[in-house]
Amino acid sequence: MTDVTSKRRTAVVDTELRRRARRVIPGGMYGHLSANMLPDGYPQFYDRAEGCRVWDVDGNEYIDLMCSFGPVILGHKHPDVERAVAAQQAKGDTMAGPAACMVELAELLVDRVAHADWAMFAKNGSDANTVCLMIARAATGRNTVLAARGAYHGSAPWSTPMLSGVTPADRASVEYYRFNDIESVERAVEQASGDVAAIIVSPYRHDAGFDQESIDPVFARALRALCDRIGAALVLDEVRAGFRLNHGGSWEPIGVKPDLSAWSKAIANGYPIAAVLGSEKYAEGASSIFVTGSFWFEAVPMAASIATITALGEEDAVGSMVQRGRRLRDGIDTQALELGIRVRQTGPVQMPNLTFAGDENFARSRLFCATAIAEGVILHPRHNWFVSAALTDADVDEVLEATDAGLRAVRERFGDS
């Protein structure tokens, strides 16, 4: 694609790094940052980050509306978090055992998240989800787990969205249901003939490549009742949405408590940590499994997490993200209306998701995002975006200039519908 008029001055360094990467990294990149999945014009390599901004290796500046796919919630290099990190780093990080902040963080999470009586820590969101399932299996003595078809719960073999390298046995203990469809869950329970250790669910449906879908409180309550009836654990996968929807568990506003919840991403503003939270009932199961990692007891990410959770509360970060997310959503809606382009914006405003009507192969989305990147805003054509608390109204207005350019490019190429 060469059809985007770019403000970017240069991609010389990025191009050279890509050339070198292709020689020593399979496919030149892997995972969710795979450049092959992104529109032309996206940088692959970055130089620095500050607040809601990032700079690529060629010095081009962007407003970051992906927030590293979620981890950055207060903005890059939040002063309180960086201060806590520096203080802990001066003492120690990966030591002979954890620092006192491990206990403080566990206490803080138990205090902050209503369903939680205890906490364990890991590194990846995948770790946290997998550990939840292991705990549920240990506690119930059962094997099967029910998951919503198409939901992303990490890239472990039981859950990765692509089947290359996955064996049939990796999925043998997973049955699938439809999000917000309790009858489909009940069918899956029957399918499992009573062998249900856990039902795992995201706070709302945020499958990449689709419109987002809010949780139906009736569905959430029915899941809770079903788990109670059959003696299975209700596992809430908070990895992507945790602390962006609510400064506490995401389902607290609807009054439904999971037994176990998996957290990562935003809980330490970009520092690497994951957490499993659980109710007293599952503490024994949790203490019966052997899970661990060389870096799971690092003190720095734990200190960062304490500072992050504290700042989230002090700054009313959720309120701020909602306000900026609302401004962004309203602005885009107005632009689309004026231009006569049919778009759908779904899900929580602080986790924006935009799709175009009749957008085969994401061609409109890709052009829209390619234009935005050229205008200095990082969005994603297939995945929800992330608002951080560092975004100001002025930043949102700057983003809106880019989305306006993106929408105009779409109309120019595809017409007004």
Add this chain to the structure above:
Amino acid sequence: MTDVTSKRRTAVVDTELRRRARRVIPGGMYGHLSANMLPDGYPQFYDRAEGCRVWDVDGNEYIDLMCSFGPVILGHKHPDVERAVAAQQAKGDTMAGPAACMVELAELLVDRVAHADWAMFAKNGSDANTVCLMIARAATGRNTVLAARGAYHGSAPWSTPMLSGVTPADRASVEYYRFNDIESVERAVEQASGDVAAIIVSPYRHDAGFDQESIDPVFARALRALCDRIGAALVLDEVRAGFRLNHGGSWEPIGVKPDLSAWSKAIANGYPIAAVLGSEKYAEGASSIFVTGSFWFEAVPMAASIATITALGEEDAVGSMVQRGRRLRDGIDTQALELGIRVRQTGPVQMPNLTFAGDENFARSRLFCATAIAEGVILHPRHNWFVSAALTDADVDEVLEATDAGLRAVRERFGDS
């Protein structure tokens, strides 16, 4: 146990933290740092670390011969590594994508490790081993993996040493062989009826709770030939031993190249990163799988890894660790001989492993280590120890005072055999 005369002045803070931990962390702790598994007198929580020393939360100082179970190889807070970390941290860590240092690190590893044509990065050693198996399965279209019975390849459900929370399906694609016993491997191949995607093996046998066992080069060559004959990937799990045995692949001195290798722990001197290295033949398989993590592209651990690998070479860290490890082993042998206590020291001297003859339930080991901790040296009763390059001859002599006290305590309690 109250039978150890302790130099430790106090454990007040540690005791209080343990009390709080039991309320908010299942079992008060989990994984390999579970305090329940350690002798009386061990601190659970640490305050700071520097060089080969750590201080617990009560201010007691120790020589650290566990090195966080391997990650710390140059000593805590090595100046070159800390400088690289500070420089990268000032720019950015978890950004919108990786920094240039991702490519530089991949190039450095490909240059440093003979079998490697490419690199991928993750967070846990478990990640790296699991990704190796996924790549082997993707490349071969087969499912079964052969692993040495009792070998530790991480705490994912397919490999964790305890079965609580593990389903039969999690192990359905794993067959087991005996380390250094090629006939047992051939039997496992027959068992799998030709469906062998990979054979995974550690550079030497370092199963916790046992004497260590060197690799028989004849066995390694036979594994290589067998994998070539049946078209399976030879996967070397370098997570624990990588860069401590050799500044390159651990099997390079015996001239056997794996197809894939899994790395973590020591490659960034305590910063959280794991790596998968592979040969050209497996690059396509590697690029066909979807594996990723929110923190897998962090720049700081990659910068730390580059600085670590560079310093390892410049300082001849392996040579230094071998020299200190040899001094320690000889010293303990002399002490044991003088005291008439039968001990076995096995495996590479820089990864010391000490067992006592007739030591039921590790009672002698536990007393030995409890005495050492009271004398200010962190050892482990069931797991190999780790020498770092920060250890000086004087430090080793200090350790030897503690081991002498430990051996004397064992003789006093158990007699001289």
